Amino acid sequence: MTTISADQAAGTPTAVTSTLDLAGVSRWYGNVVAVNDVSMSLGPGVTGLLGPNGAGKTTLLHMMAGFLAPSRGVVTLDGRPTWRNPEVYRQLGLVSEREAVHTFLTAYEFVLASAKLHRLPDPAAAARRAIAQVEMAGAQDRRIGTYSKGMRQRARVAAALVHEPQVLLLDEPFNGMDPRQRLHMMELLHRLGDAGRTILFSSHILEEVEQVSGTVQVMVAGRLAASGDFRTIRRLMTNRPHVFTVQSTDDRALAVALMAEASVTGVELDRAGLTVRAGDYGAFTRVLPKIALREGIRVRQLVPQDESLESVFSYLVEA
């Protein structure tokens, strides 16, 4: 097995960089709008495309990769449209979510076939380099059918990297990977991004995006809900108002006491009990028992409302 250092594997930093632009891109299926008026510009580095399942991430990626015509708007790679234009694949690589591989080939044959289809001057060398990049040299002569899910994924990444594309799109690349394979893949994406390539990967898991990319594009229900630096968006997410329903022996008195708290931004009183909006999840849950003790009120029920990822995302849409 050949060993190869991280720097070599990522290739020398490339002087030429590519930009993928989306201008007012929408896609609908009949009456269903899958992607709604999305504009973004992707440059070198790793970008995460974050959103809950069904947000339109895959549809957007397919349009970026030229596998789906936008119903409206245009996707361009360095100014040239990606739809009906196979030439873009000189600069673009795609790793789709569906685990589709020619299982009857070995990883080397598979990557070599990609290299030949790209008409690379030295396909064998390119295939070996791409396989080394994903650290699969040891298993390259086994049929893909015998691989684990993570290994198949890496073989597919190698095939997508064989022509050293400036832009690499990956749809849910960490799905079904164990933690070690995940780490491997994350390192690889980091290296590629650091080398000046434009990397976009989609995920519905916040932590994945957090670990890999500095920039994120957040999609919710077909729309681009937020984009920019991950930390800013993370802060928005953690600082969003949290909603709790509280039932106690004396809701009215508790409401008055809570209004004085800095962490509480709003209180509503109705027959069902109190609905409390808190700016800071931790501070509110720490202070509530103290207040109850001080005021001599017994809290019967404290239920945080909808903490699902979807609700976090939809908060971002409104923000």
Added chain:
Amino acid sequence: MSTVSWITLRGLLGRRRFLLLLPLPVVLVLLAALSRSLGVDPGDWGPPVLVGLGLAVVLPVVALIVGTGVLGAEIDDGTIVHILTKPLPRWQIVLPKLAVASGVTAVTVAVPLFVAGVLADSVRLGLSLAAASAVGALAYSALFLALSLLTRRPVLLGLVYVLIWEGLLGSVVSGTKVLSIQQYVIALADRLAPTGLLQGDVSVPVAAVMSALISVGFTVLAIDRLRSFSVAGETS
């Protein structure tokens, strides 16, 4: 051999359904050999075996399995994306696949038809059946290849064409014969070796021109469809 044909061929021969191709030609040869050895008059067994089985069943069914397999199978399992994400003009994908499909079909069908033709009449009939079925293999392959880009159920639609249009309607409504690849093959084979065993219902010029039109037309259509190939929206 181009990389596309190599992958296509390996995919085709590597799949289990390729084995489905073998029984039909074997049955054809066995029936012909049996009839010949029993001394049955070729005028009696020739038409049902050569046309009824060979040209009406073996050729279109083999072409259907192979023709929908070279592209349709890759579309079904998603591996087509690997070939499509390459900077290849789409004709460089369609033509090698068509070549593999019609080549494999022609070899699988022409050999048993040649043997059956020799047993029925002469080497000349055998050769003419082989040549005409090769033309038919090309036309059928172009049709079924295009079908796999036009519909999600190419095998079903192909069967409807072969069984209903060519098989059923062909024997009831004579007008449908002008659009029947099977009839072109019969006409061409009969022209190359007139024996009285084959009854062509379309004229030779019609057969030749229509075979060419179907082959070229569906190939051009397939290339254009592949250019606009959309990955089906998944559940998300």
